[in-house]
Amino acid sequence: MSKTDQLPLYELTRGEFVESIHYGSIAISDNQGRLVAWYGDPHTFTFLRSSAKPFQALPFIEENGQGFFNLSASEIALICASHSGTDKHAATIQTIQDKTGVIETELMCGVHPVFDVSTAEAMLKRGDELTPNRHNCSGKHTGMLAFAHMRNWSTSDYLDPNHPVQERILTTFSEMSGVPIDQVAVGIDGCSAPNFAIPLHNAALAYARLCDPQELSENRANACRTITTSMTNHPFMVGGPGRFDTRLMEVTDGRMVSKGGAEGYQAIGILPNALEPGSPALGIAFKVSDGDLRNRARPAVALEILRQLNALSSAEEKELTEFGPSLPLKNWQEIEIGRARPAFNLNLISPS
DSSP states (O other), X not given: OOGGGOEXXXXXXXXXXXXEEEEEEEEEEETTSOEEEEESOTXXXXXXXXXXXXXXXXXXXXXXXXXXXXXXXXXXXXXXXXXXXXXXXXXXXXXXXXXXXXXXXXXXXXOOOOSOHHHHHHHHXXXXXXXXXXXXXXXXXXXXXXXXXXXXOOSTTTTXXXXXXXXXXXXXXXXXXXXXXXXXXXXXXXXXSEEEEEEHHHHHHHHHHHHOOTTSOHHHHHHHHHHHHHHHHOHHHHSOTTXXXXXXXXXXXXXXXXXXXXXXXXXXXXXXXXXXXXXXXXXXXXXXXTOOTTOSSHHHHHHHHHHHTTOSOHHHHHHTGGGOSSEXXXXXXXXXXXXXXXXXXXXXXXXX
């Protein structure tokens, strides 16, 4: 990613002076691959991180994993999730494993502190140990292992890029994004699973196709609809309490699919007719180039993109104001000392 190609996305002021700036790029595509809006370099080549999860679940659903194991829509949503590790998330993961024959010790995602503070405090009081099922990627890993169980493939090496599960995922992701397999960069994610880097424009295309798969094969189109319906109907499973992806999908009531990733990545899919009657599906992908480690820029930038696209009603914007797009900055005495605010205007491409 060339630093010179990235432009200011979000700035923080102290008084009237701009003190800090987050840089990055944005791409917005329809399901034909037409770039309909952009900012910075829409061809920025970068990893999707957890924004890839719906596509990592897609081949399992496409091969009827949902029907084979009688999985519910909420369980499918959790397979696509970066969940918060709440008791509800952990119980649902266990239910998926009971249905599929996956054993928690098979998961190779490791362990980390749960994202939800109240859950972490409750676990500490109970003396509960952290286990892989509390990992935010445990749904994805359980889905991969379930796919291997369904097809009688080995499970000890399910994260090997040459394993049939990972080969199916890469092939599917390549087809959805329009990037040839040999041009998809493969790296290892924080949870040890393979992850993919492609241009933002192509990631946006993949999300647009996920949201409007009418030109895909019937089997794949049905799988895409299963995933988007599951995520939008069960947004809590995708994130958790106070999480941006969850709140955006709750507030927009089925019109959008939202899935963030680490290091400042965010993808959003807007379903057909969501902007107005007859409006096309759109995919949005953007990257905050510094990684946005405090996660202060990414939700606000997402809301500003949606505002500029006229994708949110005033009531919806009001319900999401805790995330931005413009927020006061306060010191430890709650004195307002500046603002955090968007610093970009989309380049909108008029239909020809």
